[in-house]
Amino acid sequence: MQFIAIVPAAMALYWYRSKAKRAGIIFIVVGALSIIITVGLGFFYGGLYVAAGIMLLVRKPPLREDKPVENIYGADERLQEIEEEQMERKERFEDQEKTDERT
Incomplete structure (x- = not known):
């Protein structure tokens, strides 16, 4: 019987990482x-x-080493959006300061 169990066990070892x-x-x-x-x-x-x-x-499933944690959870795109918003706010603030200095 143990020889018969080797085949499904080998399949399980093959799927060990992915499934x-x-x-x-x-x-x-x-x-x-x-x-x-x-x-x-x-x-x-x-x-x-x-x-x-x-x-x-x-x-627990292991973290993939080829991708940083931010990419796994989709936070990378959100971080990019936040940085863009901050840059826009900074530009608006600088523009407002320039107009205030002129008056």
């Missing part, structure tokens, strides 16, 4: 099936599969 939830579910199913089919003899291996599946389901 962690799917990999976790596959590990839990494989672990439960290996315990049930071997009538408890595969408890150790099945328990390890279940533990790995639970860890994949409850862990």
